[in-house]
Amino acid sequence: MTEARSHLRVRGEPPARWGAARLLMPLIDAHRRPRGPYTVAAALLRHLVPPTLDRSAELVEAHDIEILAAAPELAGRVPAGRVTIDVGLADDERILVPAPRRTLRLANGIAEFVRDAVRPGRTLAVCNGAEADPTDIELLDAMMRRIPPATLTIMLYSDGPEPAPDTRGADELWTVVDRSMREGFLHAVVELGERGMARTEPGGERWWRFAQRTATALGGLGRTEEARAVWDRVRAASQDPKMHAASAYGTAMLDARHPDPARRDLARARRWINEAIAISTLLPDPAERAFKLGFDRNGLALIELRHGRLGAALSLVESAIELARELGERHPLHRMVLLANRAQLLSALGHTKEALEDYAAAIAIDPVFPDYYLDRGNLLFRLGQYEEALADYERAMRAGPPLPEAHYNRAELRTVRGDTDGALADLGQVIELDPGYLDAYINRAGLLAAAGRDEEARADVTAGLALAPGNPHLLTVLGQLETAAGRLAEARTALDQAVDTAPGLAAAWGNRGVLRYAGGDLEGAVEDLSRAIELQPQPDLYTNRAIALRALGRDAAADADDHRASRFS
Structure with a gap:
């Protein structure tokens, strides 16, 4: 099995003499x-x-x-x-x-x-x-x-002494693999898990532990076909129903959770998860059956969610929560995940009070786990409870190592509240922590352009387009910047591409309407601004359309748009 690994840019041999006074520590x-x-x-x-x-x-x-x-x-x-x-x-x-x-x-x-x-x-x-x-x-x-x-x-430096071959036995390898899985060192789990599988008897309990970790890590890394091959090896090597149930669940999740939505095969995922449920239903131990069956039903709920069947997904999660009650105090993380999943579904169905209660219950199980602070903060944000949302984002920040998503979410909240400087600071922190965080470039470029800081905005557009060429949001900001600079042909190219790529993006139509007005195409400006208003009514869009309408001599329509714009304030 080959491993996809990145490499640092390294130099050649270290020099024979080091500046010892400057060395932090030995090589x-x-x-x-x-x-x-x-x-x-x-x-x-x-x-x-x-x-x-x-x-x-x-x-x-x-x-x-x-x-x-x-x-x-x-x-x-x-x-x-x-x-x-x-x-x-x-x-x-x-x-x-x-x-x-x-x-x-x-x-x-x-x-x-x-x-x-x-x-x-x-x-x-x-x-x-x-x-x-x-x-x-x-x-x-x-x-x-x-x-x-x-x-x-x-x-x-690229070169150095070659270490001795790895002769560790299964027990030593398992210690590293188990720690690596708990900490999220997935590449090491794959490399050492394969080594552990090679040094244990296929189908045995120790071999299974290595195989399960290896396949799970491969799936987490997006290496789905390699993960599927490991699950197939489990099915070929074992007749243990628990291994087959777990393998069926793991295979189902490769399709249900595939990082590319276009490559998710939900029908195949359903076939595999149904097999897992069928096997789990027959497990003889009541506690093991309740846990495994609830785990599998939660997996099926994800498939229903992917299909857009929220009610069916909610029923499955609730049945899993009922099964979890049979476990007593055991499996607290299982209960935590189920409560958070039910909160997500309740929120999507508009039952916000119940969703907040479930998030609170999930957080109480493990207050150091940051994810559900973010999820609850996002719900509070949508409800307009900004202070409570801010508190949750900041709890997530304190719960563990630097978390770019918490800064990104706080930046959105600060933007809504008119704190542009605070939002820019948070977005800057996101980019410092994760230079590949595309949405942070998009949002910061938009804020900078709105503030008239065009050169800084252009730098973010350039950096963002290097990550995602043709991104319509960045092209929209680029069109705005080119329009402001008087480069109308370049602006039209960018905005045409944005509209073609994302015809539902109101900002692209609105900015192209401004461009067409600047170029003297008044009817085209009204047409584009009207389309933007259909998609997302905003006061500035009505104001801009009023200007174009008045230039066309359509004063009554312009006055009506001015009135509509005033109703937003």
Whole structure:
């Protein structure tokens, strides 16, 4: 099985003589083979976290999750202040798989810790950079982006000593695989899980544990066909009904959760999830049956949701919640997920009071889990309860490592409340944390253009279009900027493309209406502005159409639009 891995841009051999006075610590060997995830991070943190916390206690405390995720051996030095409930749960109760983006959050948190902990003017030297684990690759990239060279210069080298072959047995590999799955180090789970499968008897219990983790990690990474192949191997190697039920569920979710909506095969997903339910119904142990059957019904609810059948999805989730009551105090994470899923469905169906109650119940199960603060904050935002939404976004920020989504959501809230400077600051933070966050470029470009900061807006449009060529939102802002600069032909090209790509985007029609007015095409301006108003009535659209109508001598219609615009204030 081949692994898709990115590589840092590295230099050649390190020089024979280092400027010892500038070196932060001895040369770090980044090769992932001996340790696995966060080889570089752990070495760095062992050096920077003092044996006894004094003045640095507050800094360490602020990054406890990141430090302990990368270097668990520092548990004796770093008190764990923010602990999720899964730490004390049995293996079969730890059902949550961290999203691949969690490692980006950890990388940003470690980068911030290093930036604030290191004495300026030092150099970090790393060899075997081409063989680093993806967690270290991501971390080094974040550090190079976010730590000024005057504070810490990072020197990367491709070559270094070749470590000994990996001769670890299944038990040692399992320790790393299990930790990697809990922390979200999915690339390591795939690489080492395959190694563990090769060193255990196919179809046996230990082999199954490696296979289940490997397939789940592959699915989380979007490598769906490889994941499907592992589930097929399970079916070929085992006659255990629990393995077959879990494999059927895992295969169904590959289709239901495929990252490309166009490639989701919901009919095939339904066939597989029905098979999982059929097997789970026959499991002899009542508690195991209640848990597994509820888990599978929750999966079927996702398929119903993808079909747009919200009522059917809600009924399935509620039946899973009823089954969970048979489990007593066991499986709290399962209950938490079900409550949050029911909250999402209730919200979509307009039952906001009940949705808020379910979100509160889910959050109470694990107050350190940030996702449901975001979801509840979004619901409160839609309800116009801005202070409560703001509090939830900020709770999500405090719950763990840096979270770009929380800053993005707070920026939207600040925009609605007229706090443009605050929104721009939050969007800037999003882009610093995640330079690939396309929507942040779109929103910041729009705010900058509205504020007359055209050059800054153009820079964001350029950066965004490099990520998503032809994005209609960015092309709309580009058309606005070109119109303001008097480059009407360029503006028309951008806006025509935006309208063709996204005919339901009101802003594209509105901006093209302004452009056509500027070019003397008054009838065309009215036509485009009218279409924008049909899609999304806004006061500025009525005002602009009134100007075009008045220029055409249609004063009565212009007065009517001015009246409509005034009703928004």
